[in-house]
Amino acid sequence: TGGIDLSVGSMLAVSAVVLGFSWQFLELPLPLAITACLITGTVGGLINGILIAYVRVPPLIATLATLAIYRGLSLGISQARSVRGFPEAFAFWGQGQIGPLPAQFVVLIVAVVLTHLLLSRTVLGRWIYAIGNNETAARFSGIPVERVKLVLYAFSGLMAGLAGFIFTSRVTTTRADVATGIELDVIAAVVLGGTSIFGGRGTIIGTALGLLIITLLRNGLLLVGVR
Secondary structure (H helix, E strand, C coil): CCCCCCCHHHHHHHHHHHHHHHHHCCCCCHHHHHHHHHHHHHHHHHHHHHHHHCCCCCHHHHHHHHHHHHHHHHHHHHCCCCECCCCHHHHHHHHCEECCEEHHHHHHHHHHHHHHHHHHHCHHHHHHHHHHHCHHHHHHCCCCHHHHHHHHHHHHHHHHHHHHHHHHHHHCCECCCCCCCHHHHHHHHHHHCCCCCCCCCCCHHHHHHHHHHHHHHHHHHHHCCCC
């Protein structure tokens, strides 16, 4: 749509902190704590969407502000303390295997496939590209631009919450400073994957390939001793 979300790393962090806090201090069962994690990310995305679609704050400014706010919330909720001691079963989604593949990689594949189908096979997907190409024309064509943007930013928050859950499962601890600066990696992967920052062009498959290229380069450089 030509928008941007700089707060994904902070939403990941606050979602992970809520997961740990609700499990350890509120004594919620893990499934409910994970649900709270996903809801936290979604609500964070909804707030971004409201600011951008209805208050008309430019996406760069709105998400830059919420980047700081959500990071502050994660620090405030956690009091800079980590949560540890998760059950062994919790580590499955971050460390386990589904057949020959890591469980987190399977989650990534499912998310990519579902998003690809959403963008390429649904009316909502066509609306998204139309808004990116020409928002004014899309609005005159009867497309509910504000609602589409709201859904998109909420979805971005949901994915950040899911990433917070997977990351916590991977390291089996929560930290408020996790994913600091990850928004730059996200933007790089998206742009490298062929998505136009001006909107109207791009695919989730391209983004996944951009992510793969960045990961291969980073790991390869570490293996040859470049830091």
